[in-house]
Amino acid sequence: MKHFRKLSVPYFIWCIIFILIPLVLIILYAFTNGGNDVKTLNFTLDNFARIFDETYIKVFAKSLLLGVLTTAICFVMGYPLAYIISKQDDSIQDMLIMAVTIPTWINMVIRTYAWINLLSDNGIINGLLGLLGIDPVTMMYTNFSVVLGLVCNLVPFMIIPIHTSLRKMDPSLTEAAMDLGADPVQTFIRVIFKLSMPGVINGIIMVFLMAISSFVIPRLLGGGQFVLIGNLIEQQFVSVGDWNFGSAISTILAVLILIAMRLMKKMDASPMDEA
Amino acid sequence: MKKKSSVLSKIYIILCFAFFYLPIIVTVIFSFNSSKSLSKFTGFSLRWYAALIQNNEMMSAVYVSVTIAILATVFSTFLGTITAIGLSRQRKVLKNAILTMNDVPILNPDIVTAIGWMLLFSSLGFNKGYLTMLLAHIGFSTPFVITSVYPKVRSLDPNLANAAMDLGATPYQALTKVIIPMIQPGIFAGALLAFTMSFDDFVISYFVTGNGVKNISIVVYNMTKRINPTINALSAIVVLLIILVLIGMRISRKTGAGEKVRGGKLVAVIIAAALVLVMLGGRAGISGTTSKRELRVYNAGEYVDPELLTEFEEEFDCKVIYETFESNEMLYTKILAGDTYDILIPSDYMIERLIDEDYLQPVDWSLISNADAINPDVLDRDYDPGNVYSVPYFWGSVGILYDTTVVDEEDLADGWDLLMNKKYAGNLYMYDSERDSFMIALKALGYSMNTADPDEIHEAYEWLVRQGQTMDVVYAGDDVIDNMISGNKAIAVVYSGDGAYIMAENEDLEFFEPEQGTNIWCDAMVITKDCQNTDLAHEYIDFFLREDVAARNTVYIGYSTAVLSVYESMQEEDFAGISAFTPRVDYEKDEVFHNQSTAVKKMFSELWTMVKSK
Secondary structure, X not given: OOOOHHHHHHHHHHHHHHHHHHHHHHXXXXXXXXXXXXXXXXXXXXXXXXXXXXXXXXXXXXXXXXXXXXXHHHHHHHHHHHHHHHOOOHHHHHHHHHHHHHHHHOOHHHHHHHHHHHHOOOOHHHHHHHHOOOOOOOOOOOHHHHHHHHHXXXXXXXXXXXXXXXXXXXXXXXXXXXXOOOOHHHHHHHHHXXXXXXXXXXXXXHHHHHHHXXXXXXXXXXXXXXXOHHHHHHHHHHHHOOHHHHHHHHHHHHHHHHHHHHHHHHHOOOOOOOO | OHXXXXXXXXXXXHHHHHHHHHHHHHHHHHOOEOOOOOOOOOOEOOHHHHHHHHOHHHHHHHHHHHHHHHHHHXXXXXXXXXXXXXXXXXXXXXXXXXXXXXXHHHHOOHHHHHHHHHHHHHHOOOOOOXXXXXXXXXXXXXXXXXXXHHHHHHOOOOHHHXXXXXXXXXXXXXXXXXXXXXXXXXXXXXXXHHHHHHHOOOHHHHHHOOOOOOOHHHHHHHXXXXXXXXXXXXXXXXXXXXXXXHHHHHHHHHHOOOHHHHHHHHHHHHHHHHHHHHXXXXXXXXXXXXXXXXXXXXXXXXXXXXXXXXHHHHHHOEEEEEEEEOOHHHHHHHHHOOOOOOEEOOEHHHHHHHHHOOOEEOOOHHHOOOHHHEOHHHOOOOOOHHHOOEEEEEEEEEEEEEEOOOOOHHHHHHHHHHHHOHHHOOOEEEEOOHHHHHHHHHHHOOOOOOOOOHHHHHHHHHHHHHHHHHHOOEEEOOHHHHHHHOOOOOEEXXXXXXXXXXXXXXXXXXXXXXXXXXXXXXXXXEEEOOOOOHHHHHHHHHHHHOHHHHXXXXXXHOOEEOEHHHHHHHHHOOOOOOHHHOOOOOOXXXXXXXXXXXXXXXXXXXXXXXXXXX
């Protein structure tokens, strides 16, 4: 059993240098108020107290809501697609997964400008509606445009992990379930869906995290009034230069997410994980 | 039954892909646009493809993006895969420690990771550039590989490898012949995610790079003021290339046998190609050192005619390492982290701050032979009295751009209060910057834009809240430029230089500066304390004050130049009839921004967040 154990050692060292040390720095900033200079440390909890202002609570709530909504839509849209793809021939599967990913290789700003172009009041979609005699619909700078932009950008991160866990699933498992009298719906829920849970959880976590910390898409498609946690943190680090407060916000965010991830992973406590 | 469901699933696939590719199709169409707009198609042309090929900055960015993405994918896939395999056999404590740390880069917003690594590399004394960017990309890609591969490893029967070894396989054979093939889909997915994350990353790359090494995203983000279809042309080519590669792979797979060998070969070919590219790039001098004199310039994005840089290099037999920033605050953050440059080109209030914090050295005016060419109107301003440290580059004001076909001429008398006129509710863009928005409110109320009086600032805050609630305002960033060119709304607050650029593209627009007073800004060239070649730095400054150079630079950028003769002649030539090119001077109510204390800055940012989230 001990074979291959050493294989994870290099990354452990890497983690300490590239993850642990910067993390300690951020936490240090969060609990001090010496400005950007680490030498003048001054322990304080003020940075955390500030977050409980109504304004920031609102920002948190809005981000979480938007994150949940985006993740839900990505899941509802992505799962069937991943499932359909996993039923194709092997080589076609690779092609389709590549095809899902390729749009994300085009720069995000450029893709978002394309959406502005499609959605604005005198944009392409309204132009087409006009030809059909329908009055222009305001789509830009709404929740709709922001969620649409986020979903289009993030859905590949839902599809890829789900597809990975659906792929190469032993078909005899489904057959066995059917033979034992399960109807297709039962087979799907009890066998297929359950076995794809690791992928589903990975997808949900990735999409949710990227959605709540995104700031380019909300800013371009929602306008500056779309203040989300991502913007707030960026603003503190760059334009205000208040690294202490920025660190405090991201520490809280990280703790919230870690709790959520623990809960999600509990749902996936598979019996095979006994090592 | 079976037939029906497969038709349904085909329709579903088609619908989904239509949604994914809609923005890509639009991007490709606009790469053939004859005008600069990304949203108004005026005619077919190939000019942006020509521009792309001539754009050295973009071409070297393509090189950096592609090679970094390939190398980071290869390294992180390798590292992530062996780690995931090792983890399944690891002791519980260590395993949990690694898995928890592994989650951190995924769950931290990019900016936090970026600042952390920037500080790390600076404190370790790394020379920032290609290598630091590659390390960072491996750093944030590996966690995605591990999260993709580890579940697959976990679902393997642990006895498989043991069985193989019992049957005489060496551990290495057990690994490559048994384990790896079983977890291959996970590895494939991880590699795909790693490549995707790396190829489109901006924030982390920006903060960990240096010495002029830029990827595509950095170039695009810093050109947001002058965004144009060159980048669409690039995207179109990328799409085409990817499709060709995919078709090629499909053909080779159909004709050849032995898929696994082929897969291994493919990886080897990709790695070899990447290495060759890296070496060629080093030869071409992207990161290589030369015996020539070097000058490190840090300027705002799209704020110089690149041909002029090349001419400067040839004339003075030197190498310019040119980097760009998106905002003054970005510049400050990089300087604070210890990045060194010779010449910076920030704005007034940032220059004041850099002087106060002792980052700059005085300009030796005896070395500036073209000093007399500078417009006296932009000299001796409050941010640097007597121009001890700074040489003006471009300058302008902040004003209101309006659509003459929509806005009544007489409403303009309201000045900034035009932005409160309900007639235009839902039809205006504010500028998404707390400093500029508070400037407007303070001026509308008759106060100084540099006030630190909490009562006045609060009154301004209420003005902005009232505006936000009654006017249905959109707070836009640099996207306002493209939006106004396309005529999406009738009114926008803009910098005069951007106003001039927009007016040149959309004839319905006019620009005015309210009588309540506005912000007069100036961007100037300064020399840092760290400057390693002060002679060359002065030569650079002097070069950009030359009449012919300033003229070409002005035509390229479109802002009001500090060189008086050029400024005057341009009003008759390239910028005739464009009022935004000639900002107001010598008006008593106009002011220059001063550097704010941290306390005031915090107050502004807090109130601004409240204004926007009301």
